[in-house]
Amino acid sequence: MTTTAAPALAATMRDGYKDYGHGEAAVRALDGINVDIARSEFTAIMGPSGSGKSTLLHTLAGLDRLTAGSSTIADTTITSLSEAQITEVRRKFIGFVFQSFNLIPSLSAKENITLPLDISGADVDQAWFDEIIGILGLKDRLTHLPAELSGGQQQRVAVARALVSRPEIIFADEPSGNLDSRSGAELLGFMRRAVKEFGQTIVMVTHDPTAASYADRILFLEDGKIVDEMREPTADRVLDRMKQMGH
């Protein structure tokens, strides 16, 4: 592990390859990916189905292993770590927001939010906690079980959980995919605020141009390769680019 004082890059991948299956049936999901995720930036990864965008997120986040190449989180090369060490890295540096089933059904909203801290045995920074739930509007919902929350509220709890430990980087996989457009817009607005106001780094996979337009930077993926990059996107520009890709 090498750590510098203030790393400029939250996550990187060099020559990342990922194959599924063997021989004839082998499928190359990532085909020589080189990517740098800058700190305090909201990055979106877009691409058609089967382009490898979810695989890229999973390998960057250490949920899945690369077949070849290397990747880092907070200047730690995770590709050479053991399973237990990667778990440690995820716990320390990463927050997750999934499309669905983000919460443990038997834990209350509050317990779900503090789960990463409970797991690592760290104390809750109460001021920070209050600020997050204030912004996310979850104050009245803390004692509720997930089943008693709306879809939008559940996803906001998930975002709060991702934020609470101030991770180096948050990975979000279609966070608004299951929400109606208003709740989706609200959620993405919160995520954007987290980047702007707290300097949080977020990487989000989506196929929705509107969702992607909340990001600072969009990476376009096709057949396991990064084919384009866009800064300061708008929904229209994204839609045009996607059309070019035959989506």
Added chain:
Amino acid sequence: MFRLAVKSVRHNPKRLILTAIAVALGVSLVAASHTFTNALSSGFSGLFSEIYAGTDIIVEEDPEASDDAEGDPFAAVEALFTADDVAAIEAVDGVDVAVGGIQVAGSVLPPATDEDSSDPFGGAGGPPSQLFNWAGIPEIDQSTLVDGRGPEADGEIVLDIDSPERLGYALGDMVRVATESGVTELELVGTVQFGESNSLQGATLGYMAESQAIELAGSPDYQGVNVLVEEGADASAVAADIQEVLPEGTRAITGEDKVAEQTEALDDVLGYVDIFAITFALISLFVGAYIIVNTFRIIVTQRTREFGLMRAIGVTGRQVRSMILLEALVVAVIASTLGIIAGYLLALAASWLVSIFVGDIFGSMTLPLDAILWAYGLGALVTLVSALLPAIHASQIAPMEALRESATSGKKPLTTRNIVGGALALLGALLVGIGLYADFERPYIWVGAGAAMLVIGVTLLAAQVLVPMAYGLRTLLTRMFKVDGKLAANNIRREPRRSANTAAALMIGVMLLALVATFTESLKTVVTAQFSQTSADFFAFSGQGTMPPEAIDIMSEVEGVELVTSIGVGSVVVDGVTRSLGVVEADTIGEAFDYDAEPPLAEIDGGVYIAPPLKEAGVEVGDELTLEGPEGTETLEVTGEILLDGDANLMVDWPTGESLLGDVEVFQSLIVLEDGVDTQEAQTAIQDALAADFPLVVLQQPSQLEQFANQFIDLLLGVISALLASALVIAILGVANTLLLSVTERTREIGLLRAVGLKRSSVWRMITVESMVMAVFGTILGMILGVGLGVALVLALEDFGFDGATVPWLWLGVYTVLAAIAGVLAALWPAWRASRLDILKAIATDG
């Protein structure tokens, strides 16, 4: 439909493996017991044929005419036939030979040695001796001469071929034979072989001339007559003719019929063994039923969408139900088949073990048809009945359920469950109470039915108990195991029904264990109390059943012996009912044994004391009772009562006993030493004094007897624990099964936990804590119920000397620790699976 069911089982066999093992374990007990007893039965009927079939007709006491059903079962067979009777039988048409048979009560001793025998069991230990008169006709003696010659005159004996070597004699030696009248020395003139293989299971067989047998038996009469018919005569016709000349209360039976009769009697006994084994098998299957219910419930929940889809495309609810029941049947058939195979192997192993210790007493080990029928019948019945409720539940799934987001089971309130459970538990407790305390014909039926209802009731209520308990435990577990403990507590609380059923399966086995432990521990207290009643230094018994009077005289003359007081037994008829009678030496008994009598026995004053059974029959102190004994009838005043049950019904002093019974048979003597005499030295002195003439008299110190009794009680507990082992193993499998299924159900949740940083070891710990909580909870419930029932049982038996119940704390502690360990073991497989889940697959799983 059938194909669909088979496919479903084949598609996902893992979730049914443990269910199948549970059924197979229960079934294997049934199959094993049937195979085992079947082999025993055929083995013994072979032995009976060897004994009786050589003789054409046996003349003996008619068992139906014998009235001493309540008498001493160890009493020697009465001598019923005189020489005249034998002559009369021989005169019957068709009879070739009739020979009277005498059995001498006695033991063949090893040669006398000079060394001082301090072994308290002396020559009385080991297998008994069978001594008969020698007819010289192989069909009647059932033995053939191997070496030397038969016993022709007084002072001669032959032994079976194995005994001389074992005891240390050679042909020509003087063999020491102990009988009631002392030790006699007889010359060994030959050896014989019993039957075809001399299989005597270690007993000593000896024959002597008739006159010698008569002398040692002390009576010229015969206990039975063996008859050979003439060539070509019909044995049963001759037997009928012989019956005509026989004295009353005796009969003539052909050898073949005797074999059949003995085999039948043995089969009756073995039938009880089967019932005993089946009882434990049923307990196992009852526990197994809990697992089956749980498994199918969980499977139905997991497949809600599948069933909803089926309903949507037009499958009827009834078809869904039949499909699940068919699945259950497939499981039952496979499991029962495995169970039968396992049971057969178990029976083989058991018979092999028994053969090592007892010798080969088994016939061919075949799998009897009734074992197969019972096994499949019970296996299928239990599985189908258990799957019925989940199947009905599945048939009620609406097509709309297919479209629902997640398959979380509806949070039905526990109200109905609680009401039914409470009612069942109360009713069960009531029935147990009635069975124990009310005087009904067959109390065990009440107790058994009540206990079963109580168990089911408590199972239902347990779900309600679990919710607040898991809540309370959450804080404790969170403190002990951090977030892993918290999650485990939550998981238990989330599915209270499932957790309760799982825990309850274990509860049943532990309940029975705790019940037996409470009973046996209380029994030990009684034993201790009993022995604390005695102030005697030794109990003296005879290997032949009754103490020879001369032996008592010898003992009382040994230096250091203060007094010897004897207790005799017999039976008398009071108001038409046969009662056991104890005879004591009223003036000395108090020095050696403190009967719990009111007033003390010394004040018996020629009257009679009554024990609780007679009090219950309405007799009171001050009444007059008429006792009809074999030698006389006495009308006596009831001068006191014995407060404890379990001894003789009536107690009289020695002179009264003699006038009722004639010579009173002493079953034990109590010896009190003078103050300051060393017990060990005194024992050696007494034993030495007896050695010459009465080597079969055994001295035991009360503490040794107490130890022996306690060992026996421990053995009882051990045997029952071993028999309950399969029920406990099944229950532990149940815990594993429930966890395995719920791990599958929680795949996504576990994946999420792993994604946000929960380590594999933490996942493992979470499942283990869950398992331990369920196991310990079930065990504690079981112990509460078991100790409760045990205490109720002990209190109901207060008349038998139980003085309050003893809670077996040590055992309860052991059970709790074992339960926690079992919990860890049960979690192995589920925890391994949970911790190895592929995170990506887990978070991608549908539904």
